[in-house]
Amino acid sequence: MDVKKASEERRSLRSLESVEITxxxxxxxxxxxxxxxxxxxxQPWRFVFVRSREGLDRVFASLSRGNDWFKAASLVVGVFTAKELDCVVGRREYCQFDTGMAVGMMLLxxxxxxxxxxxxxGFDEEAAAKALGVPGEAILVTIIAVGRKAQTLSPILSPHQIEDESxxxxxxxxxxxxxxxxWS
Ligand SMILES: Cc1cc2nc3c(=O)[nH]c(=O)nc-3n(C[C@H](O)[C@H](O)[C@H](O)COP(=O)(O)O)c2cc1C
Structure with missing residues (x-):
């Protein structure tokens, strides 16, 4: 798959079915x-890959309302960084930028x-960071749900989320x- 196709095919779908994670x-x-x-x-990115039942359930307990679909993930990737791990140039703090780029590569x-x-x-940062063992001073930027696209629509999605699936x-x-x- 080339980059153009991967960019076009990448979607943040919410109807997930389980997949074996090796x-x-x-x-x-x-x-x-x-x-x-x-x-x-x-290389300021740090990842925690969670695939055990207990580990997944610990992370799922931190989800915000509207994100229950996330509980169908077979793998969760916790993504964290810290200001000290990357360049700071004047007002520019590069840790989240560089970590975001790395996540982009991972998504493709x-x-x-x-x-x-x-x-x-949409998660409680303190609770998720605790579940993932993220050090206190670090920033938990995102958690990523990984699964397989389900053939049928998840029954727990809101009308807005259903529209996003289609x-x-x-x-x-x-x-x-x-x-x-x-610019101007
Ligand atoms: C930083 C970030 C935070 C997001 N937070 C949520 C979220 O809490 N819940 C959710 O269902 N989707 C979330 N999304 C997914 C976006 O809604 C989705 O990427 C956007 O609607 C574009 O859709 P697409 O990724 O399928 O192109 C998030 C995406 C990013 C990059």
Whole structure:
């Protein structure tokens, strides 16, 4: 699969069915992320891969309302970083930027592997960080649900979420987020 196709196929779907997660799959996902660029090659991303029943249930207890669909994940990837792990240039703190790029690489590789990898912000950070053993000073940026696209719609989705399953949520057109030559 080329990058264009993977970008087009990647979706944050919520109707997931279980898939067996092997250590090789985890290595593939981590390996793709680790090839990401970073400021001074600092590689500030940190991942916790959770696939045991007890570990998953611990993370699921931290989910916010509306994210119960996440409980169908076969693998959860906890993503954290810290300011000290990356460059700070004036107002620019690169840890979350570089970690986000690495996650982007991981999502594309997951897509290529036939998986759904859906990152979320809707969780209690303190509870999720505790469940994942994330150090206190670190920032838990996201947790990612990984599974297989289900053939049938999850019965617990809201009307809005059901709409998102059937078509990609609309994107802002070029003029809304980009300019040629100068912004203004
Ligand atoms: C940082 C971040 C936080 C998100 N948080 C949630 C969330 O809490 N719950 C949810 O259902 N989806 C969440 N999403 C998924 C977005 O809603 C989704 O990416 C967006 O609607 C675009 O859809 P697409 O990824 O299928 O193109 C999040 C995505 C990102 C990148």
């Amino acid at each position: 250590r090789d799959m985890i290595d593939e996902l981590a390996g793709a992320a680790s090839l990401s660029p970073s400021c001074f090659n600092k 590789r997951a897509t290529e592997m036939g998986l759904i990898a859906h990152p979320i912000a 078509r990609r949520p609309p994107r802002i057109p070029f003029e809304g987020f980009a300019r040629e030559e100068m």
